[in-house]
Amino acid sequence: MASYYDIDDIIMEDELISTVFQIGANGVGMLDPGAERNCVEQGAKVELPFWLAHELHLRQAVAVTVPPCFNQKTRKEIQADAACVDLKSRCSYFYELGCKVAPLIGDRTIGSFLLYAFTGRYKEVLSKAHSAAFIMAPKFLTLLTKEETRLYEAARSSMTAFKKWRVGGPRFERASILRKRKPTD
Amino acid sequence: MYGRRASQLLKDLSTNEPGQLSSFDTDAFDQVIKECDAHHIELQGMMRKIQEEGLDIQTTRNADHYGAVIHHLALIRNKRCLMAYVYNRAEVIQSLRWKVGAVLPQEVQQKVNYSEEEYFKNHSAALESYMSEMEVDLTVDMVPPKDPYIKVRVLDDIGDVFLSDQSPNLARHSIHFLKRTDAELFISQGLMEELPS
Numbered sequence: 001m002a003s004y005y006d007i008d009d010i011i012m013e014d015e016l017i018s019t020v021f022q023i024g025a026n027g028v029g030m031l032d033p034g035a036e037r038n039c040v041e042q043g044a045k046v047e048l049p050f051w052l053a054h055e056l057h058l059r060q061a062v063a064v065t066v067p068p069c070f071n072q073k074t075r076k077e078i079q080a081d082a083a084c085v086d087l088k089s090r091c092s093y094f095y096e097l098g099c100k101v102a103p104l105i106g107d108r109t110i111g112s113f114l115l116y117a118f119t120g121r122y123k124e125v126l127s128k129a130h131s132a133a134f135i136m137a138p139k140f141l142t143l144l145t146k147e148e149t150r151l152y153e154a155a156r157s158s159m160t161a162f163k164k165w166r167v168g169g170p171r172f173e174r175a176s177i178l179r180k181r182k183p184t185d
Numbered sequence: 186m187y188g189r190r191a192s193q194l195l196k197d198l199s200t201n202e203p204g205q206l207s208s209f210d211t212d213a214f215d216q217v218i219k220e221c222d223a224h225h226i227e228l229q230g231m232m233r234k235i236q237e238e239g240l241d242i243q244t245t246r247n248a249d250h251y252g253a254v255i256h257h258l259a260l261i262r263n264k265r266c267l268m269a270y271v272y273n274r275a276e277v278i279q280s281l282r283w284k285v286g287a288v289l290p291q292e293v294q295q296k297v298n299y300s301e302e303e304y305f306k307n308h309s310a311a312l313e314s315y316m317s318e319m320e321v322d323l324t325v326d327m328v329p330p331k332d333p334y335i336k337v338r339v340l341d342d343i344g345d346v347f348l349s350d351q352s353p354n355l356a357r358h359s360i361h362f363l364k365r366t367d368a369e370l371f372i373s374q375g376l377m378e379e380l381p382s
Contacts, residue, residue, distance in 0.1 A: 005268065014189075024248040024251070025254075027227055030187065051188070059254065061251050173373070174372065175284035176202075176204055
């Protein structure tokens with residue numbers, strides 16, 4: 001369970017999930033752009049952010065459909081070459097959302113699919129982080145989800161730290177919050 | 186969509202580099218609070234309606250109930266976003282005490298709001314009273330020391346200062362051999378740089 005204050009967890013829960021209302025709800029017309037009155041009718045198809053869809057699902061008010069990033073097409077692409085699939089544009093919190101959605105839709109294959117995708121891409125992320133020239137990186141980085149980007153940064157920064165340690169040099173630094181001072185002379 | 190503005194607030198926060206601070210977004214913050222009030226009014230209205238229809242509020246599961254639930258959830262969501270916004274900024278502000286000393290630099294001061302400034306002062310005072318009780322300065326030696334003295338170059342005119350073992354004139358571009366613990370705060374404030382010895 002992520003922390004209450006975890007920014008990533010909060011932003012992740014903003015991902016839209018398409019749901020079907022099993023009951024009607026009054027006074028929330030804003031949720032359904034097609035609604036004529038200020039309410040959502042029974043059977044209306046509405047895109048809800050995960051935080052709302054999840055809670056309403058627990059109360060059996062909505063039925064959740066599988067988000068497009070876990071459909072058969074994506075699975076086929078991942079099977080073909082996991083490292084080349086653009087997961088960021090599909091869902092930048094692919095793994096986190098997958099973990100949270102799986103129990104809702106009761107699809108047991110999602111877990112193993114996530115694991116397969118992650119292990120396939122992890123190797124590529126690490127080897128790119130250590131080997132690719134810095135100019136090459138941006139193109140590759142656009143494919144990664146948030147978590148993978150973090151791994152990539154971690155690998156890079158540990159490599160720089162190692163190099164810095166080997167060379168030696170100043171270990172004290174100006175606090176990063178301060179702006180770089182322009183030379184005044 | 187409900188909660189959109191609140192999560193935008195956090196998205197803005199997450200685009201900052203770790204440990205950096207941007208200005209407190211008072212406008213968006215107040216708007217989210219207004220949204221919360223609106224949800225609250227809607228919520229109360231629906232609860233009243235259920236009661237007026239003579240239904241039991243505990244067990245009724247009609248359209249009004251679910252409308253109220255949605256407003257309630259949106260309110261809680263907004264609250265979580267606001268709390269996380271304040272909390273994560275407070276973490277950064279707290280860490281500043283350890284990095285730049287007891288006084289907030291000018292450029293940071295513009296970015297924090299009144300209560301954040303108070304928080305910084307109080308945290309600073311708490312730390313100070315603890316350190317004076319324990320008779321140890323906890324904010325030095327953030328990097329494991331190799332040598333008690335280091336060579337530094339002064340980057341800005343600091344003038345005459347009293348340090349623990351000497352009172353050098355720290356003129357710009359002069360090079361000194363100082364006790365690490367004395368030099369550490371000057372370096373993190375960007376007034377000196379460490380030279381390879």
